[in-house]
Amino acid sequence: MSYSIIKLYYGDYGEAKNGAADISTNNTPKEEWPLWEIFIRSKQGLDHKHAGSLHAADAAMAIENARDVYTRRMEGVSIWAVESKYIHASVPEEAGSLYDPANDKAYRHPTFYDLPDEVKYM
Amino acid sequence: MEKNMETIFQDKIDKEIRIEPKDWMPEKYRQTLIRQISQHAHSEIIGMLPEGNWITRAPSLKRKAILIAKVQDEAGHGLYLYSAAETLGISRDEMYDQLHSGKAKYSSIFNYPTLSWADMGVVGWLVDGAAIMNQVPLCRSSFGPYARAMVRVCKEESFHQRQGFEILYVLSKGTEAQRKMAQDAINRWWWPSIMMFGPKDDESPNSIQSMKWKIKRFSNDELRQKFIDVCAEQVKVLGFTLPDKDLKWNEERGHYDFGEINWDEFWQVIAGNGPCNKERLDARKKAWADGEWVRAAATAHAAKKAAKRTAA
Numbered sequence: 550m551s552y553s554i555i556k557l558y559y560g561d562y563g564e565a566k567n568g569a570a571d572i573s574t575n576n577t578p579k580e581e582w583p584l585w586e587i588f589i590r591s592k593q594g595l596d597h598k599h600a601g602s603l604h605a606a607d608a609a610m611a612i613e614n615a616r617d618v619y620t621r622r623m624e625g626v627s628i629w630a631v632e633s634k635y636i637h638a639s640v641p642e643e644a645g646s647l648y649d650p651a652n653d654k655a656y657r658h659p660t661f662y663d664l665p666d667e668v669k670y671m
Numbered sequence: 672m673e674k675n676m677e678t679i680f681q682d683k684i685d686k687e688i689r690i691e692p693k694d695w696m697p698e699k700y701r702q703t704l705i706r707q708i709s710q711h712a713h714s715e716i717i718g719m720l721p722e723g724n725w726i727t728r729a730p731s732l733k734r735k736a737i738l739i740a741k742v743q744d745e746a747g748h749g750l751y752l753y754s755a756a757e758t759l760g761i762s763r764d765e766m767y768d769q770l771h772s773g774k775a776k777y778s779s780i781f782n783y784p785t786l787s788w789a790d791m792g793v794v795g796w797l798v799d800g801a802a803i804m805n806q807v808p809l810c811r812s813s814f815g816p817y818a819r820a821m822v823r824v825c826k827e828e829s830f831h832q833r834q835g836f837e838i839l840y841v842l843s844k845g846t847e848a849q850r851k852m853a854q855d856a857i858n859r860w861w862w863p864s865i866m867m868f869g870p871k872d873d874e875s876p877n878s879i880q881s882m883k884w885k886i887k888r889f890s891n892d893e894l895r896q897k898f899i900d901v902c903a904e905q906v907k908v909l910g911f912t913l914p915d916k917d918l919k920w921n922e923e924r925g926h927y928d929f930g931e932i933n934w935d936e937f938w939q940v941i942a943g944n945g946p947c948n949k950e951r952l953d954a955r956k957k958a959w960a961d962g963e964w965v966r967a968a969a970t971a972h973a974a975k976k977a978a979k980r981t982a983a
Contacts, residue, residue, distance in 0.1 A: 580970055581764050584757070601820070602754045604763060606969035607976065618750050621743065622827075641694050 583632055585611040589619055590627035597629050605630075684885050689815040692758035700884055704814050705759050706775075707886065712752035713770045714778035717951050719745045721785040722794060730788060734838075738791065741831055748824045755816040771956050779937060780867050782945030789842055789849075789856035795835015797857075797864040797902065803828045804898045805868065813885040836905070843909045850911075857906070858914040865929075866937045868895040896926050903927045 582604040588597035600619045605611035611630035619625065639647055655661050664671065676695050683690065690696055719742045726742065729735035753763055769775035780798055785791065806828065809821040842853040869891040881887055899918075906913050917930035939945065 580967070581762060582966070582970065601751060601823075602757070603750060606966075607973035610969065610973075617743075618747050621740075621747060638693065641691070 582606045582610075583634070585615075585630045586633050586636055587611070587615040587619055588629035588631070589615070589625035591624055592626055597627065600624075602633060608632075681883070684813050684883075687885075689818065690813050691815045699880075700886075701759050703881065703884075703886060704817065705756055705761050708752055708756040708759075708817055708820075709761065709766045709769065710776055710778075712749045712756060712766070713775055714781065715745050715749035715752060716770075717777045717781045717955060719749075720951050720954055721781055721783070721947075722791060724785050725788065725791050728788070729791075734791075737834055741795075741834065744827050744831065748827070751820040751823055752817075755814075755820045758816045767959060771952070771959060773943065773952065776941060778867060779940040779945065780863050781951060782940050782948045783860070783863050784947050786859070787852050787856055789839065789853040790860070792835050792838030792842065792853065793856040793860045795831050795833075796839055796905075797835075797860050798867070799828055799831040799835060800902070801864050801867045801898055803832060804894050804901075808888045808894075811885075811888060836909075839909050839911075843911065853909070854911050857911055861914050862933065862936075863940075865895055865899060866932060866934075868892075868898065870934065870937070899927050899929055 583606075584602055585605055585608075586602050587600045589600045590597045600615070603611065603614050603618055605614050608630055611632075612628050615628045615630060616625075620628070651657075677697055680690070680694075680696060680700075683694075690700075722738060722742050722745070726735060726738050729738050753766060756766060757763060766775070770777070780801075785794065803825065806821055806825050810818055810825055812818045812821065839853050839857075842849045872890045872892045882890075903913060903918060903920075915930045917928060919928050921928045940948070943949075
């Protein structure tokens with residue numbers, strides 16, 4: 550028996566054999582719960598940091614789900630949940646021009662300045 | 672234009688710059704990732720079933736608590752991965768549909784039954800062990816959200832593997848019946864475990880592409896060999912054996928030689944003819960259908976509360 554073996558990876562059983570060649574993304578979500586972005590403060594004194602996202606019907610459920618999904622091992626002392634549609638992001642294609650003003654200003658960094666070795670505590 | 676974008680894209684990959692969801696990417700890269708990440712997520716979710724089978728029958732309260740925690744972790748892993756896949760433009764419901772309709776696959780290993788308590792030990796040691804071997808390099812996958820999800824997963828998998836080995840270690844110090852049960856579990860799970868790494872390497876253009884895109888960094892055979900080398904030593908600590916008469920240390924290669932894998936069985940299980948394919952999918956579909964009213968009720972409740980807030 551001969552197989553047309555293609556390269557397969559863990560969690561990836563290939564296209565030919567599983568009939569999933571066309572992963573269609575028709576973008577017609579049904580009654581899906583909205584998506585939330587979750588931010589976690591790992592301990593007092595630190596910033597909230599993006600941990601990931603999840604689905605929940607409302608904010609209270611988002612926080613409870615975030616507790617179960619992202620803090621099963623005491624990873625957090627505080628949770629922020631923001632519905633994903635309210636996140637505004639810069640556009641990757643515009644990164645060049647957006648950050649251009651900072652590009653040529655090395656003098657904003659302390660290492661730009663050559664000081665004699667005798668100078669201490671600076 | 673397209674060509675130029677692809678050159679820039681490949682250049683980023685070569686420089687080990689991670690690709691993020693809103694960045695330009697070749698359509699094939701996006702589809703390959705959606706398929707791989709969603710199938711990985713499905714594997715975590717289906718993977719809860721064979722172990723969930725033993726929660727009510729765990730031999731002690733301690734083991735029961737550990738098993739519940741582990742199964743909960745698997746659910747978490749599935750959720751991290753579904754979220755990562757969603758950043759590529761597929762919805763959660765679409766992924767569920769693909770799983771439930773049989774269009775998307777999950778790891779063949781979860782289509783084998785968990786017959787005895789020792790299976791919980793072997794699933795942790797071998798199945799999670801093989802998963803870790805595969806997943807550690809995925810922490811450096813070129814797609815940012817996948818790599819970040821895998822970092823979380825790997826941190827947690829380590830407990831899974833160790834608790835499994837400990838179950839077997841305790842059994843290995845037990846009665847003759849317990850030792851027999853453990854050896855039997857190893858015998859049943861060994862071959863399916865090493866099949867988890869997928870078919871043998873070949874020269875397919877697909878593989879070259881995936882390696883070039885750094886979606887994955889080691890070949891199936893490299894990882895399988897590494898896994899076999901590790902397990903062949905670990906099994907000695909347990910005083911059990913691996914069911915492969917050809918398993919032998921090869922001084923020259925610096926690796927263990929091993930016997931021929933039954934690929935026919937592998938493809939049969941992938942094709943849906945494994946011992947538990949139908950049972951697993953039916954359980955999953957039932958859970959989804961039974962939860963329908965809960966999802967609808969939560970949506971209705973949220974809408975009602977939102978309306979109240981607006982009115983006030």
